[in-house]
Amino acid sequence: MKMLFKGTEAIAEAAIRAGCRLYFGYPITPQSELTEYMSRRLPEVNGTFLQAESEVATVNMMYGASCTGRRVMTSTSSPGFSLMMEGISYMAGAQLPAVFVNVVRGGPGLGDIQPAQSDYFQATKGGGHGDYRMIVLAPHTIQEAVDLMNLAFDLADKYRMLVTILADGMLGQMMEPVEFHEMRDLRDMPQKEWALTGASDHKPRKVTSFDIDPYELEKMNLRYQATYKKVEENEVRYEEINTKDADIIVAAYGTMARIVKTTIRMAKEEGIKVGLFRPITLWPFPYKRLNELADTVKNVLTVEMSYGQMLEDVKLGVNGKANTPFYGRSAGVVPTPTEVLEAIKKIMVGDLNGR
Amino acid sequence: MNFLNFETRLFVYMGMFGSGKTELAINTAIELRKHSSHVALVDIDVISPYFRSRDERDFLKTKGIEVIAPPGVLSHADLPIITAQMGGYISNPNYFTVADVGGNEDGATVLGSVKQFLDSTDKTVFFVVNTLRPFSTTIDEIAKNVQKLSEMGKVKIDYLVCNTNIGVETSNEDIQKGEEIVGKVSEYLEIPVAFTAVKNEINYSGKFPIFRLKRYLVNLW
Structure with missing residues (x-):
């Protein structure tokens, strides 16, 4: 059955259906309805909605929650995305999967609350520091945004990478008929051998973006680069x-x-x-x-x-x-x-x- | 749809976020303009950042309708501004006034702030329902929404409006199902249904009077 959804609401519902039960965020126009929708809907499915005190706090909550192997996401708009950059770089370095939604508004600076695409460089070329990449998906209809949410979480898990949905205020605020995919069974979520879930039955694990030895850090970087190469070979869509x-x-x-x-x-x-x-x-x-x-x-x-x-x-x-x-x-x-x-x-x- | 039959001069549209209040308010103002040269549309939506009555200010001016909203650049501000003139238009007996209230509890709260004007005015409050919007699909959800917003806005809801649609793809079956649900809410809450809003292009007749809508808030493409 098709229903009438705002882009922001639709992305939130699609994320839940893709298995996301952990959302951290801070409201900002023109994506606040996404945060609001999550606050109402996540408790209904035994998820956790947490409004952080800022986007800086948000991204660090994402880091911690993603370490547990669960599907996590946040959403924001341009200035908020800028605030998240340090944490995004840390997460990329720690190879933590997560989904970010940036409903882009006019910039630079405080800008305005109207739709824009001026965060393209920031999303695709690395707004944070270091040699990292994020997968960036750009829907052009609300239905496509819904369909891409499943893919976003799957790609994040498959490659242990960050995935950003780059939308704009128009896609976030307009309403269109949409059809949702079925709710994914949480028991079918991918097993993560790296996740920090307690070390009672296996050797202690470590999730970090840090190594003081440059040769070891270079090895880590080479691992990231090998992953990015695979993504470039297999995940191009147009x-x-x-x-x-x-x-x-x-x-x-x-x-x-x-x-x-x-x-x-x-x-x-x-x-x-x-x-x-x-x-x-x-x-x-x-x-x-x-x-x-x-x-x-x-x-x-x-x-x-x-x-x-x-x-x-x-x-x-x-x-x-x-x-x-x-x-x-x-x-x-x-x-x-x-x-x-x-x-x-x-x-x-x-x-x-x-x- | 003859809005004079409601024997009121202040039409207040409330409802959940995205239920179609603004489109209804614009259409109602245009309809009222046929009967009076003094029609105002009061935009007290402090919730929506886009697709608001104020965005149609210039167009409505050409139709002889005054839009009361924050002036100039302030109309783009991401701030909950209520213009001072609003009270005057609400209580002016020479005007037909349509009030477009923002969605959800936060939108309805604004009404409480102008209670003194509303109470002194002969008004009719419409609660707009689109049963194909999230959190508005069941009798229980809708009834709770009506009660909550009525409480927050400190106003009695006089009528329900069935505005079930999914935009351009709306089918007659969708509207019929919407009427069924809204009809049951009406029985449960003992609030009559004023009309069913139907897009101009759709040929539909059902259990409630029909208000034919033209779509004014269109996308760029």
Whole structure:
């Protein structure tokens, strides 16, 4: 049965159904409904909801709770995500699985409470210190956000990595019909041989991001790198629409991709074939497929609700095979489908005149 | 739907978060404008950061409806602001006024702060229910919500409104099931159902009067 859910509420419900019973968080617009939903729903399923005194406390509670092997998550919005960075780096170093949800708002600084995508660098390039990576998933509908929650927890456990759902205020606040997956049986959750569950029947274990011996720490780092390589090989996800014989390909993710889908329809009416390349994993970024597509067009236009962040990954993917123009608005201003179409026309003016 | 039949000049929409109060308030104001040139929409939603009546201020102005909300840039502030003018519009006997109250207990609490104006006014309070929203799916949950919000807002609920929908994909069957549940809540609480809100495009008739809605709060795409 489909129900009407806000993005934030839907993500919370999907997380519970994916086996998350431990939530730590601190409210911040535009994701506070996620925290509120958890506070009401988790006690119903014998889970623990804990409102921390800050995001710094939140992330350290996540560290501790994840050590026990249980599925843990938090959610926040941009400034709160910044506050969590130190703990995120520690968790990455300790190879602790956990899911973070960042419902991005306008920045930098206090910014505003409107939707934005300007935390792309922070999520994909490591906002914290050290050589670490996080898997970053970018849903573009509420249903997709729901579907990705299961995957997020599974990937976190499988690779002992942090997974971030990078949404924006629009996805967080809008309402759409959704269908949820069944409640996962907690008895089917993966066994974790590293978890700190008491050492009465096995040797004491250790979870840490620390080693004073540089050669030992380097070995730890090499283990992380081996994991990241595996993820890059196996977990790249993307969606393509009309990329075959497109006049131009637009790269966009999240809400922005949603808007481009409307632009595609509008452009079609004017005889312009626009393709969409939508990364679902922002890390690992689908460089390889984008590189193949770059052979087929003159222009790969990146459109963002920020000023050229994903553009850098698009350029790495395209690798000089095509032009890489850019169009973006930021600070909570969302480009309209018409604006994107105008940007496309400007780029294609030469090509369009030639037909 | 003729809103004059309610014989009131202050229409208060309350309900749980995301039950559709703002869309109903906008539609009601536009409907009332057909009967009077003095219609105001009072946005006392201190809960929602997006998709609020105030976001439609310019559009409603073109329809001859005054939107009473925090002025200028303050309307984007993440602060619970109640404008001073609100009391005046609520108690002005020359105006038809629609009040869009924020969702849940926290939204309803605001009503308590303007109790002195509400009590001196001939008002009708509607409680909006969408049975396809979380925490509002069973008779028990809905009845408890009605009682809790009535308590927090310090107001008596005069009518229930059935607003069961899942947006664009809503089926007649969804609405019918919604009417069944809201009907039972109505019997249990002894609060009548004012109407069932149905999107313009849907051809539906059921056990309650129908209020046809146009969707004003649309997505960018």
